[in-house]
Amino acid sequence: MSGKKGTHTTRISQFINAPRSEVYKALIDAKAVESWMVPTGMTSKIHSFDGSEGGTFRISLTYDEQTGTGKTNAHTDTFHGRFVKLIPGELVVQSTEFETEDPSLQGEMTITYTLRDLNGGTEVTGTHEGLPAGIPVADNEKGWQLSLGKLAKLVECMKNENSLSCKLTSPGLQKRKQTVLAVLKTNYSAKKELNNGYSFTFRGDDETLDLLCDFVKSERRCCDFFSFVIRVESPAVISLDITGPEGVKEFIVSELGL
Numbered sequence: 001m002s003g004k005k006g007t008h009t010t011r012i013s014q015f016i017n018a019p020r021s022e023v024y025k026a027l028i029d030a031k032a033v034e035s036w037m038v039p040t041g042m043t044s045k046i047h048s049f050d051g052s053e054g055g056t057f058r059i060s061l062t063y064d065e066q067t068g069t070g071k072t073n074a075h076t077d078t079f080h081g082r083f084v085k086l087i088p089g090e091l092v093v094q095s096t097e098f099e100t101e102d103p104s105l106q107g108e109m110t111i112t113y114t115l116r117d118l119n120g121g122t123e124v125t126g127t128h129e130g131l132p133a134g135i136p137v138a139d140n141e142k143g144w145q146l147s148l149g150k151l152a153k154l155v156e157c158m159k160n161e162n163s164l165s166c167k168l169t170s171p172g173l174q175k176r177k178q179t180v181l182a183v184l185k186t187n188y189s190a191k192k193e194l195n196n197g198y199s200f201t202f203r204g205d206d207e208t209l210d211l212l213c214d215f216v217k218s219e220r221r222c223c224d225f226f227s228f229v230i231r232v233e234s235p236a237v238i239s240l241d242i243t244g245p246e247g248v249k250e251f252i253v254s255e256l257g258l
Contacts, residue, residue: 009129016122030082033049043193044061078098126148180214184202
């Protein structure tokens, strides 16, 4: 960590209708963080993530439209840090900083999540200390409100995910589905959030196209609430859109692991 520590602090609270244990999991799980800790209009990419005490992480957020100005380069904010302290179900403390050449955006920040029981659910409070002078406090507060709102939606939908459930019971088909999913997880090059789902970009070879078709066939049997669009955009690029009803984005993250 380097640079002068900022003096501003942001503190935002959010009620989540789920137990503290479930909220805590979403704070230290890479796939969950990739889903909720990203502003609307940006795409998250996790370069590395170790959700244990002392573990490190590195994440990039890139504007979907090439109009936003990034902190690291033209359109991307990249930051890294580590988990300083973890108390399961109660507390997550991180130290983090932006990767930037701008002195007004440099410096170590401390982010603390505290969890407490409230009205049958959980109140999570995020405290962002050491905010660099170059980041307006109002913008940071808005970002926190949006992110914690996404966290609430993700955890609540995971809690109630039985309403969107996989109906695939055949062991052979389940095994085939997991095999295909394992390959797809390692092969997609980009993930873009849509209003009612996600769009994934893959390399454009015939083997990948066959796998995507197999995946869609298996999902039609078990998850009939999904809608799929496969596009062969060029010889080198294939995209797959997965959309559906409310809660489908959280289901894609929690059930499919994509």
